[in-house]
Amino acid sequence: MVFLHNQTKHPLIPQSDREAERKLAQKTQNFRRDFFLLLKEQIEAIASQSAKESNNQVYARVRQQLNQNPDIQEGHRQRTLLQDELWQQVISSINGDRLRLTKAFEFYHWQKNQGLLELNPEMEYPAHQLKTEIHRMPGGYCQNCDESDFFTGAMYDHGVFLYGQGWFGGLNDELGKTVINHVLWQHYPQLKPQTILDLGCSVGHSTLPYKEEYPDAEVWGIDLGAALLRYASARAKSLEREVYFSQQNAEQTSFQNNYFDLIVSHILLHEIPSGSRKKVFQESYRLLKPGGVMIHIDSQSFLSPSNLITRYFRDTEVWVNSEPYLGSSNLADLQRYVKEAGFDRKEFKVDLVPGYYAVQKGNDKAGWMALSVKKR
Numbered sequence: 197m198v199f200l201h202n203q204t205k206h207p208l209i210p211q212s213d214r215e216a217e218r219k220l221a222q223k224t225q226n227f228r229r230d231f232f233l234l235l236k237e238q239i240e241a242i243a244s245q246s247a248k249e250s251n252n253q254v255y256a257r258v259r260q261q262l263n264q265n266p267d268i269q270e271g272h273r274q275r276t277l278l279q280d281e282l283w284q285q286v287i288s289s290i291n292g293d294r295l296r297l298t299k300a301f302e303f304y305h306w307q308k309n310q311g312l313l314e315l316n317p318e319m320e321y322p323a324h325q326l327k328t329e330i331h332r333m334p335g336g337y338c339q340n341c342d343e344s345d346f347f348t349g350a351m352y353d354h355g356v357f358l359y360g361q362g363w364f365g366g367l368n369d370e371l372g373k374t375v376i377n378h379v380l381w382q383h384y385p386q387l388k389p390q391t392i393l394d395l396g397c398s399v400g401h402s403t404l405p406y407k408e409e410y411p412d413a414e415v416w417g418i419d420l421g422a423a424l425l426r427y428a429s430a431r432a433k434s435l436e437r438e439v440y441f442s443q444q445n446a447e448q449t450s451f452q453n454n455y456f457d458l459i460v461s462h463i464l465l466h467e468i469p470s471g472s473r474k475k476v477f478q479e480s481y482r483l484l485k486p487g488g489v490m491i492h493i494d495s496q497s498f499l500s501p502s503n504l505i506t507r508y509f510r511d512t513e514v515w516v517n518s519e520p521y522l523g524s525s526n527l528a529d530l531q532r533y534v535k536e537a538g539f540d541r542k543e544f545k546v547d548l549v550p551g552y553y554a555v556q557k558g559n560d561k562a563g564w565m566a567l568s569v570k571k572r
């Protein structure tokens with residue numbers, strides 16, 4: 197089976213080209229398996245050459261020797277090509293079903309009485325997101341061609357599914373479900389949030405689970421990209437979830453002080469530079485009510501890689517997969533920023549948790565890192 201879970205066929209998912217997608221996913225899976233085996237073999241051989249060095253010294257040698265290894269360099273080239281092939285496939289699948297998708301989008305976009313969409317035509321985008329097309333996604337997150345554009349959202353929704361090969365669940369909502377099940381229930385069972393904010397929500401994959409868990413709460417998702425949010429809002433309506441989406445910079449929002457009981461982000465931290473992470477924590481502190489909780493979840497191998505192989509893979513993602521801010525992620529800095537934002541360090545928790553859907557398939561290996569803190 198290529199996909200761990202099948203994609204839920206909501207009305208905004210392209211219905212075309214399933215076989216081509218399956219073939220590409222299989223090719224990618226085979227490549228990833230072989231490349232990780234090669235990395236493991238090479239890195240273990242380099243690391244075993246001396247026992248007296250510090251971790252950083254061994255790592256420096258790993259980088260230097262792998263830079264000169266033609267098989268590894270060819271592997272990096274293949275990673276980039278496969279990522280580009282993924283986006284080409286996603287675009288081809290969307291184009292193959294474009295007429296139906298456009299009609300479905302317009303139907304939900306104009307449907308009233310469910311949620312709200314606030315776009316800001318004067319939006320000032322932070323330079324760090326304009327500088328690069330993260331994950332090599334054509335056009336980048338902020339691309340917005342006109343006021344009916346939903347294409348970036350459609351690309352992201354389907355692209356994440358193909359990239360994750362079904363590991364994020366049929367609705368790509370693994371991270372929201374993981375926070376609810378493995379962090380909120382674990383540490384904050386008393387919290388009954390009435391107001392919830394998801395920062396960097398993209399198309400709302402992880403935002404919707406909060407509405408399911410807390411149906412009476414006012415749930416907001418904010419992001420920079422207008423076309424992402426247009427799609428997010430239509431998608432939420434098609435799935436009958438009443439969620440508010442607003443085009444805002446998570447570093448400085450227009451919400452009033454102490455408005456939210458719960459503020460979350462999912463795989464946002466590794467995609468923004470250190471200075472922005474700091475501002476996001478400061479803004480979250482301003483927006484949280486006393487007693488409110490902030491939770492950020494990201495991949496452990498991005499924030500704090502536990503071995504030389506994941507560290508090397510993370511650091512090469514920077515240029516292989518256009519992830520410019522990955523290399524600067526560092527748990528110790530994040531802890532410092534949380535404290536500087538005003539939170540009490542004693543309230544700060546770091547959890548390594550397994551993915552909600554992976555557990556369902558018998559894989560309880562902890563791969564996500566959740567940082568949570570309550571405002572006093």
Ligand SMILES: C[S@@+](CC[C@H](N)C(=O)[O-])C[C@H]1O[C@@H](n2cnc3c(N)ncnc32)[C@H](O)[C@@H]1O
Nearest residue numbers: 337396397398401402419420445446447462463
């Ligand atoms: C990897 S995606 C996260 C997607 C989403 N949270 C999920 O779980 O599917 C990162 C998102 O963060 C958004 N983003 C980056 N910087 C931001 C900022 N300063 N303010 C708001 N959104 C931001 C990007 O536009 C992008 O949609």
